[in-house]
Amino acid sequence: MSGPGVRLGLHLSAEEHPPDFLIRTAIRAEQAGFDFVTVSDHFHPWTTRQGESPFVWAVLGAIAQATERVGVGTAVTCPTIRTHPAIVAHAAATVAAMMPGRFFLGVGTGERLNESVHGDRWPAAPVRREMLDEAVEIMRALWTGEVVRAHHGRHYTVERARIFTLPDEPPPIVVSGFGPQSVELAGRIGDGYMHVAPDAESVQGFRAAGGEGKPCYGKLDTCVAEDDATARRIAHETWPTTALQGEIGQELATPEHYEQATANVTEEQVAEGILCSNDASKHLDAIAEFADAGFDHVAVQQCGDDQERLIALYAEEVLPKLTAPRSRQPA
Numbered sequence: 001m002s003g004p005g006v007r008l009g010l011h012l013s014a015e016e017h018p019p020d021f022l023i024r025t026a027i028r029a030e031q032a033g034f035d036f037v038t039v040s041d042h043f044h045p046w047t048t049r050q051g052e053s054p055f056v057w058a059v060l061g062a063i064a065q066a067t068e069r070v071g072v073g074t075a076v077t078c079p080t081i082r083t084h085p086a087i088v089a090h091a092a093a094t095v096a097a098m099m100p101g102r103f104f105l106g107v108g109t110g111e112r113l114n115e116s117v118h119g120d121r122w123p124a125a126p127v128r129r130e131m132l133d134e135a136v137e138i139m140r141a142l143w144t145g146e147v148v149r150a151h152h153g154r155h156y157t158v159e160r161a162r163i164f165t166l167p168d169e170p171p172p173i174v175v176s177g178f179g180p181q182s183v184e185l186a187g188r189i190g191d192g193y194m195h196v197a198p199d200a201e202s203v204q205g206f207r208a209a210g211g212e213g214k215p216c217y218g219k220l221d222t223c224v225a226e227d228d229a230t231a232r233r234i235a236h237e238t239w240p241t242t243a244l245q246g247e248i249g250q251e252l253a254t255p256e257h258y259e260q261a262t263a264n265v266t267e268e269q270v271a272e273g274i275l276c277s278n279d280a281s282k283h284l285d286a287i288a289e290f291a292d293a294g295f296d297h298v299a300v301q302q303c304g305d306d307q308e309r310l311i312a313l314y315a316e317e318v319l320p321k322l323t324a325p326r327s328r329q330p331a
Contacts, residue, residue, distance in 0.1 A: 006291045008322060009036035010311070011075060011219060011301035012059075015045035016238060019054040019062065025307050026063045029070060032315035036071030037063070038106065038217075038299045043082060043114040046241045047262070048255045057091045064098035071102050075219070075299065076176045076194065078110030080128065081120050085135035086158050089142040096167035103167075105139075106194055106217075107132065108176035111250045113258070125247070129185050131155045136173055136189045143170035174217060180205060187211040195219070195295075203294035218295035220286050222275040223303040224310040231276035234304040236267040243269040274303065280317035287322070 010029040012022045026037050041056040056074060063072055072095075079088035088105075096103040109128035116122050123131065134153045141148050142163045151158040175190035177183050183202050186193045187209025194217040195202055203216050221242065225231040235242070240262035241249065252258055275286050283300075290298045302310035 005296050006287060006322060007035040007297045008287070008314070008319060009038055009071070009297060009299040010034045011299040012037055012039045013301060014040045014052060014054055014056060014059065015042055015050040016052055016304070018052055019059050022054070022059050023062045023066050026070065026072070027066050028308065028311050030067045032311045033319045034070060034314070036073065036297070036299070038073045038075035039063075041074045041077040043117050044255055046113070046255060046258050048259065050238060057095065060095045060103075061098060064095060067099075071104070072099060073104040073174060074106045076106035076108040078115055079107055079135040079139065080110060080131040080155075081115040082110070082117060085138040085156060086142060086161055088135070089139035090163055092139070092171055093143060093163050093166050096171040097165055100167060101169070104172040104174050104192070106174045106176060107136065108194075109182070109250075112253050113255070116253065122251075125250075126181070129181060132175075133185060133189055139173070140170065174215070178202070184209045190214065192217060198289040198293040198295065200293035207294075215297055216295045217297040217299060218290040218293070220275065220290065220298055220300045221273060221303070222283065222300055222310065224278045224313055225276075225306065226278070228276055228278075231278070232267045232271045235274045235276050236265070236270045238303045239274060240265045240270060242273040278309075278313060280313060283313070283318050284321060287318075
């Protein structure tokens with residue numbers, strides 16, 4: 001079992017599902033007792049088989065009206081190339097005003113798949129980290145409500161910009177990062193940290209770089225089906241990209257490229273990264289692994305269309321065994 005203080009969320013995969021489905025699933029997550037939901041922010045799905053990619057800010061506005069308690073965050077938004085940080089700041093401020101105290105902005109350095117749709121050059125990782133650092137600085141300046149008269153940075157220009165519609169408090173910025181440099185950046189500029197694996201070393205690095213006392217979000221990929229063999233098949237069909245290693249996940253340009261890269265990926269390889277089981281004890285053990293690594297929030301993603309099967313399993317057998325306090329605050 002996981003230890004005290006782990007808050008459980010449900011990840012809404014915008015790569016797989018249309019907007020109305022995402023909204024209904026967020027409602028069900030709140031009803032089932034999840035503490036928060038996260039929503040991916042992509043221009044493209046990873047593969048054409050996934051088949052969806054709605055505009056996240058429209059989906060978030062609808063979720064704000066359809067729910068009352070559950071925390072909500074992006075996992076994650078890249079505020080650097082596809083969308084200027086001033087526009088992300090504007091969108092995030094509006095969403096945060098629509099769900100007071102419930103919204104957090106998850107950010108990261110992005111992938112070529114989503115960020116180069118304007119034909120922009122895809123920068124090297126050190127440059128993308130610089131851009132994220134400056135983007136967060138701009139967003140926080142705009143969230144003060146003051147006029148940003150003349151920001152002429154290395155990567156962005158903002159002149160005579162002011163956001164008028166603001167929440168009572170600016171949304172927390174949760175920074176996703178993998179590797180020592182990204183972890184250090186997250187600790188230095190973030191209000192929280194996000195990772196897709198129970199990596200204790202990264203949590204420790206985040207804390208040492210300025211993240212002490214700040215929330216850490218992990219992501220647990222799962223597939224719950226009538227049996228494990230069916231779960232492995234669904235996981236392989238929907239998320240073969242799970243088996244890709246290293247930086248390739250940030251470098252490919254189109255869904256077709258990801259399909260080519262995963263053409264020889266097997267079910268067994270996918271199942272190494274996705275928990276394919278309807279056994280609640282295995283899910284509790286996986287959550288405990290994140291807790292032991294220092295994560296206090298875990299977002300669970302279910303592969304495929306049968307979200308209700310996972311929600312029911314967690315409502316009946318997982319959530320009751322967690323000792324986390326329930327709160328409308330996402331962080």
